[in-house]
Amino acid sequence: MRRADRLFDVIQVLRTARKPVTAAALAEELEVTVRTIYRDVATLQARRVPIEGAPGLGYVLRKGFDLPPLMFTIDEIEAIAVGARMVQRVRDSELQHAAARVLDKVTVVLPESLRGHVADAPVYVSRGDAVAPKVDxxxxxxxxxxxxxxxxxxxxxxxxxxxxxxxxxxxxxxxxxxxxxxxxxxxxxxxxxxxxxxxxxxxxxxxxxxxxxxxxxxxxxxxxxxxxxxx
CATH class of the missing domain: 2.30.30 (SH3 type barrels.)
Structure with a gap:
């Protein structure tokens, strides 16, 4: 796992936790050493991510913190691209327009080097055989x-x-x-x-x-x- 992806995962675990999470619990969740978690938390704190706590006591993420939308892994980007294309199958025009807007928003905020993974993802999703509905x-x-x-x-x-x-x-x-x-x-x-x-x-x-x-x-x-x- 890339370090950038692991830092993202540390934040995600803390965001969803209902109580302080120890370094040992984070290490088990992410399959790394406790020492690595200490270094990652220190890095995030240095980048002004509002993580509070200390070794042995556990860590919490201060409420109100949100991640910038560009922090996606490549697998997550391709999952978005495939999912948006699969929406075409359901013959729901509003969902189809919404999926297109999601792709546009994700593409705009991604670094140039990753935009091709959305716009030109090497995947094909068939349109399926669903009949267009008569109702809204x-x-x-x-x-x-x-x-x-x-x-x-x-x-x-x-x-x-x-x-x-x-x-x-x-x-x-x-x-x-x-x-x-x-x-x-x-x-x-x-x-x-x-x-x-x-x-x-x-x-x-x-x-x-x-x-x-x-x-x-x-x-x-x-x-x-x-x-x-x-x-």
């Missing part, structure tokens, strides 16, 4: 975040049409299809709705309750290897 995917994701009910018109594989009020819990993205996982008021059960079969969708003012995330936990426990839609 951004609205569906907003309903999931805000726990707002949706009134949808749904067409099953036999062409039968129904009107449903659903409690949208999550999105599931596959290469060839995207699903909305929801509680269906009509069926009184969890259901997966294929987004390309949702003919219409309207967000309602009414909100739903998912106490302690129980419904979401039940949905997450369902088999996820390309589950069929259930109507």
């Amino acid at each position: 995917m951004a609205q569906m994701r907003a309903a999931i975040r805000d726990r707002r009910k949706l009134r949808i018109g749904y067409v099953d594989e036999k062409g039968h049409r129904t009107r449903r009020t659903i409690w949208p819990l999550a999105m599931a993205y596959y290469v060839d299809v995207s699903l909305v996982g929801a509680w269906c008021e009509l069926r009184k059960d969890l259901r997966n709705f294929r987004v390309e079969r949702i003919a219409s969708s309207r967000m309602l003012a009414a909100r739903f309750q998912d106490h302690n995330g129980k419904l979401l936990a039940e949905w997450l426990a369902l088999p996820k290897e390309r589950p069929p839609s259930r109507v």
